[in-house]
Amino acid sequence: MSNDLATKLREGTKQSHTMAENTAYMKCFLKGQIKQEPFRQLLANLYLVYSVLEEELEKLQNHPVVSKIYFPEINRKAKIEQDLEYYFGENWRSEIVATEAGKRYVHRIQEVAQTEPGLLVAHAYVRYLGDLSGGQGLKTIIRKAFNLPEHKGVGLHEFDALPTRDEQVAFKIKYRDALNNLEIDDILADKIVAEANTVFRLNCNVMHSLEEIVKTAVGLDIFNELIHGHNTGSTEENDPKLVTQN
Numbered sequence: 739m740s741n742d743l744a745t746k747l748r749e750g751t752k753q754s755h756t757m758a759e760n761t762a763y764m765k766c767f768l769k770g771q772i773k774q775e776p777f778r779q780l781l782a783n784l785y786l787v788y789s790v791l792e793e794e795l796e797k798l799q800n801h802p803v804v805s806k807i808y809f810p811e812i813n814r815k816a817k818i819e820q821d822l823e824y825y826f827g828e829n830w831r832s833e834i835v836a837t838e839a840g841k842r843y844v845h846r847i848q849e850v851a852q853t854e855p856g857l858l859v860a861h862a863y864v865r866y867l868g869d870l871s872g873g874q875g876l877k878t879i880i881r882k883a884f885n886l887p888e889h890k891g892v893g894l895h896e897f898d899a900l901p902t903r904d905e906q907v908a909f910k911i912k913y914r915d916a917l918n919n920l921e922i923d924d925i926l927a928d929k930i931v932a933e934a935n936t937v938f939r940l941n942c943n944v945m946h947s948l949e950e951i952v953k954t955a956v957g958l959d960i961f962n963e964l965i966h967g968h969n970t971g972s973t974e975e976n977d978p979k980l981v982t983q984n
């Protein structure tokens with residue numbers, strides 16, 4: 739019997755998703771004004787986030803709830819390592835640091851893993867489905883902005899196990915089915931949705947923490963021009979794939 743968690747997550751995080759799309763960082767990014775310094779700093783933070791997320795997921799791979807959304811074939815850590823080497827050079831390990839917001843994000847994953855592991859579902863959902871969704875569009879923007887050679891600098895959004903769009907869409911359907919089939923009660927489902935909103939906030943905070951770097955990189959005039967206005971969120975629009983799915 740379906741618990742409808744996939745729909746609950748999508749519906750219950752729409753506003754948070756819109757908030758993420760409307761951060762100054764993302765507004766500049768979407769308009770092609772993405773520069774290497776703010777991008778590599780985002781990668782550095784996400785590397786530390788994914789390292790701990792994937793470590794905790796691996797430790798909990800036999801947990802009754804976590805095991806059902808454990809798909810190591812989509813792990814990001816090794817792919818981001820390639821990106822960091824590309825953007826920082828071979829000594830990247832000694833150069834990357836998390837911002838305070840990045841540290842709080844990492845800490846929250848560890849806390850959840852220790853106190854209520856089922857909530858890791860929210861952490862995995864927000865990042866992996868995000869990278870497989872809007873992330874695919876961001877990849878095109880990054881490639882163009884940095885004029886990247888094939889398979890360089892876009893590891894965050896490159897899924898070796900899912901090389902085609904069709905395979906990615908099929909995987910997202912499989913992921914949503916796995917969410918819907920989790921053996922959880924309504925209380926835990928609601929907590930997972932609440933945690934997913936927290937995860938969006940943690941992501942937004944990381945982007946806010948890099949805003950000064952974006953400003954310096956694109957210049958104040960362009961920055962002020964680009965952050966103007968409000969974009970309707972992508973998950974607020976009707977998606978026929980999901981209507982048939984749910």
Ligand code: HEM
Nearest residue numbers: 747748758759764768863864867868871872941972973977
């Ligand atoms: C400005 C950048 C972004 C754009 C353009 C964007 C775009 C989209 C689009 C079009 C979808 C729907 C895809 C589909 O249903 O197949 C989507 C879904 C999603 N995005 Fe984003 N996104 C952005 C940023 C983010 C961020 C920063 C996060 C989280 C950190 C995120 C997390 C998600 C998640 C979890 C979903 C899946 C929603 C669901 O169907 O349950 N997105 N995004």
